[in-house]
Amino acid sequence: MAEITDITNEFIRQEIEEYIERPEERERTIKTFSKSRPEMQAIAAALIDGDNDTVSQLTRQALDAGIEALEVMDYGLIAGMGIVGIKFRQNFIFVPEVLACARAMKAGMAYIEPILSAAGIDPIGTVIMGTVKGDLHDIGKNLCIMMLRGAGFVVHDLGVDTSPDKFIEAVEETKAPLLGMSALLTTTMPNMGKTIDAFIDADLRDEVKIMVGGAPVTQEFADDMGADGYGKDALACVALAKSLLGVEVKS
Amino acid sequence: MDTQTRPVGTMNSRQRVLAALRREPVDRTPVCNPTSVATVELMDLVDAPFPDANRVPELMARLAATGHTELGFDSIMPVFSIIQESSALGCKIQWEQKDNWPTVKMREPIFQDVQDIRIPPDLLTHQDTRCVLEAIKILRKEFGNEVAIIGKTMGPWSLGYHCFGVEPFLLLSLDNPGKTKACLEKLKAVTVEFGLAQIEAGVDALTLPDHATGDLVSGEYYARYLRDLHIEFAQRLPVPLILHIRGKTEDRMEYIAQTGMSAFHYDSKNDPQESMRIMRNRTSLVGNINNPETLFSKGPEEVRKEVYQNLNAGVQLIGPECAIPLQTALENLKEIPNAVRDWHKERAAKN
Structure with missing residues (x-):
């Protein structure tokens, strides 16, 4: 079973410790991040922080380094947005913060979407x-x-x-x-x-x-x-x- | 809490509302509508349909009066929507038909930055603000000092949504707090000017909607951006002010109680007992009968239950939580004053 100490990014660890209370969500989030690369965790951390410039920069760097677009989306952007959603539901953050996170997600997806589209990869729905x-x-x-x-x-x-x-x-x-x-x-x-x-x-x-x-x-x-x-x-x-x-x- | 310290029937509606707003003794708890109680049925009854009843003073006054004459509320509120001053500021309005409220087209913002904010010279003579002022004069003449006439002036946070668009304004508040405060400072002139004009026209109190709702922003946001402005409004507008914020607001009621607002019009998402405990008699509460699930969808029995919950908690003025659905059944609305009277009778019998 994955442990929180398996996650290298300190910010992500703190976010999980502080904001994710439900055991099944905690377990799922730890499992996701424990098997993600440090680069993906950094993207997720910047997204949770609502920092669109950093998300944009790190996404581009990851893709340039040869990391697959699907991995960047799943383990960087979507994983980060998962924590944002839980914080919003639990009233730890409110709409302005979510808007900033969504803006950051959009900044990353601007690089990801054309690649996925060109590769014919279907969305989950x-x-x-x-x-x-x-x-x-x-x-x-x-x-x-x-x-x-x-x-x-x-x-x-x-x-x-x-x-x-x-x-x-x-x-x-x-x-x-x-x-x-x-x-x-x-x-x-x-x-x-x-x-x-x-x-x-x-x-x-x-x-x-x-x-x-x-x-x-x-x-x-x-x-x-x-x-x-x-x-x-x-x-x-x-x-x-x-x-x-x-x-x-x-x- | 014991609010009835004068014999029933010794006060008129206006005296009752004003006393409750000051948390002074009343003969019975007033039934108050700080937002709209207009319905399609009432529009038909007095031939004053939307959208014209939002734009023609005589129709506005005629429809507003039904809140007292037909429903038995202790107050009259002629401003049915939240668009009047935004229209005067230049926002585009979708006026809709009889069965829907007019709405600001917030996807077409008129301001992008603080320097764009201009208060037009015709703010108080524009058709949609003048309509309110004229309607108030008609109502004051018709009802004298018998019924409380409540006006409405929008707070700068709500005007920010209308003029900048909700999302751009909320993002601005996160990205640039200084600029956001500068916007609010400029927009507050609208709140004050329109409020003072309504006072001059004859209102007894003003509702001040400023939608820093718990569904959108934190209680800390209220403290950071609005508490001081609301203190200023309470000082500059010399009638009782009723702050109106939808949604869950218990996390900001302590701040609201510090503003000097006479009352807070609160939503059914908040528990009456807990809300009264937070307010500690510093600000009256008005509300909080649920609109969509109770007044709109259920029957008089459920309405009565919520009225009693509020009265048992000591809530000073009873009414719907917000502008009621336009298709609400009149029997549900009439049940509010009926239930208030019965509660007082039952209590008097016990004593």
């Missing part, structure tokens, strides 16, 4: 995300997108005020097996149900799993309108996406 019709709020949706991307999903962001037709069009075009809808307002929450109905009418409901979330949304409401799942926060959204697509949790 593709998700369509959007805020429903009549609702212009997107911070919750964007946090979910950051965490989904941080977990290795490819996300097509439809933005705000998204009509049922736009959701349908996006699913038809991308063949994405998963759709996420968000609403902040009680007045726009019913538009999630209307969008699900539109998928039924278009005979596409069986083609796509639908997850919903947003401040006023509850599990009960999600069940009533026929969604496949409800995520109460960004980290729950990632777990739900993995579960709906049958993706195993990476160790």
Whole structure:
């Protein structure tokens, strides 16, 4: 069994000691980092620190040194974002810090994505995300997108005020097996149900799993309108996406 | 906590609300709406639909009055949304229809940096701020000193979201605290000017929404960026101020209690007993009946239960946690004042 002392990076060790309380998450994180190279741990540490310049620089260096893009993504960027997500869920950090970490992730992915794309490497899943019709709020949706991307999903962001037709069009075009809808307002929450109905009418409901979330949304409401799942926060959204697509949790 | 020290029926609505905001004795706990209680049903009842009721003074006043005349609340709040001064600042607004609130198009920010911030000369004469001022005058004339009329002036943190966009503003707050404070300093002029204009128009109190919510930022953030500004507002705006912040806020209530705000409009994510314990009678609490799960989705019995929880905790003013869903059933809203009256009757019978 991996021990925390197997991790060479002191910052990562401290982060695990201080912030990861759940035994299974702790074990999984230690296992991931204990088998990662020091260079990957340094990338993860910079990402957790929200330092986009350092992440950019270290990612480029790692790739130049011949480390595979997939390894940099999994053991540097995604592993780092895993700790960020847990800290956010536990209220150790808040949205500004997560935004900075996501910016750092993006800086690293700018080098990784073209390589993976050229090599034809599939993401762990593709998700369509959007805020429903009549609702212009997107911070919750964007946090979910950051965490989904941080977990290795490819996300097509439809933005705000998204009509049922736009959701349908996006699913038809991308063949994405998963759709996420968000609403902040009680007045726009019913538009999630209307969008699900539109998928039924278009005979596409069986083609796509639908997850919903947003401040006023509850599990009960999600069940009533026929969604496949409800995520109460960004980290729950990632777990739900993995579960709906049958993706195993990476160790 | 024993708040009823005067015989029931000896105060009018306005006296009751103002006394509770000062934590003075009341004949019964007031029912208060520091944010909107407009519903589609009420719009139909008085023929004052959204979006026009947000832009035409007569319609705004007519719809606002229903909070008292139809629902039996002790206060009237004519500002149903949070966009009036942002519209005057130049933000683009999606006005929507009767069944939805108008919203600032925050994806199209009007400012990128502190030097971009300009307070337009027509801040108080712009259609959407003038509408509020005119509506207040109409309501004051109609209701005299019988009902508390509450205005609303947005705090600089919320204006920052509207004018810079939520994500850019939050990132700025992390990357450059000095610049963020400079932005807040400039934007606070809007809060003060619009607040003073509403006081001149006749409001009894002002709600001051400043959405430094626990869903987005830490309690420490509130202390760093907003506590001093809120102290300043409490000193410069000479009516009781009701701070409104959504979400879980127990981690910042101690700071809020230090500001001199008369009241804090708090969310159902916070426990009434614990919130009262933190406030220690330094700031009144208003709230915290849950909107989406209770008022919108459940029945009068569940509403009553939450009203009683708040009254048992000693919460000084009872009301929904935030602007209520526009499709909320009127029977649920009317249950709030009914439950408050019954609670007082039951308590009087016990004594």
